Amino acid sequence: MSEPEGEETVLGYEQARDQLIEVVRDLEAGGLSLEESLALWEKGERLAKLCEQHLEGARERIEAALATVEDAPDTESTEEADGSSGGRSS
Numbered sequence: 306m307s308e309p310e311g312e313e314t315v316l317g318y319e320q321a322r323d324q325l326i327e328v329v330r331d332l333e334a335g336g337l338s339l340e341e342s343l344a345l346w347e348k349g350e351r352l353a354k355l356c357e358q359h360l361e362g363a364r365e366r367i368e369a370a371l372a373t374v375e376d377a378p379d380t381e382s383t384e385e386a387d388g389s390s391g392g393r394s395s
Contacts, residue, residue, distance in 0.1 A: 316352075318359035325352040 316324070328349040332342060 316355060318356060318363075321352045321355045321359065325349055325356060328352065 328345050331337070332345055332349070337345065
């Protein structure tokens, strides 16, 4: 359980989340000294912050992708409005 602090920053979201779950379980189980509990709490805080950063990054990527989709011209609707639907004439 004793990992260097910097090692947590290279974790992916799933790894950080899984470690955070383990930290919470260990804290809830009790039986730790005050120092051990504080160290685990601090690790949990770092892991939670890392998870939030990953989620914020994902949220920004989704918003950027949605913005490009919303900004793209809808060619199908434009063709139908212009009456150029592939050469059909009445």
